[in-house]
């Protein structure tokens with residue numbers, strides 16, 4: 001009787017360990033990646049773009065308008081192409 005219970009208990013342990021593994025590997029990482037990109041964009045924007053003037057609201061310009069602005073401000077803020085892209089994605093999301 002005891003061994004049967006242990007066998008059943010470990011069976012469920014294995015099943016639940018497998019299924020919880022799947023959900024912790026897949027869903028939270030995709031959410032985390034989305035969050036990180038957005039947070040990185042916000043962070044880069046706040047750290048690099050408020051040195052000379054107040055931060056503009058992302059809504060002040062549309063995606064087309066942000067393109068040339070980002071290109072000229074990239075030189076002023078001395079940021080990389082990749083950082084510019086991340087900030088651009090944040091401003092135009």
Ligand code: HEC
Pocket residue numbers: 045048049050051052053056069070072073074076077078079087
């Ligand atoms: C070294 C100083 C400096 C930094 C750093 C800087 N800016 Fe500017 N920014 C300016 C100046 C000066 C102007 C106004 C004249 C101009 O457009 O060159 C301006 C203007 C702007 C405007 C208004 C453009 C328009 O057409 O009205 C926006 C939007 C802007 N900056 C965004 C940014 C962003 C985004 C960053 C970060 C990547 C940034 N700035 C970093 C100096 C800076």
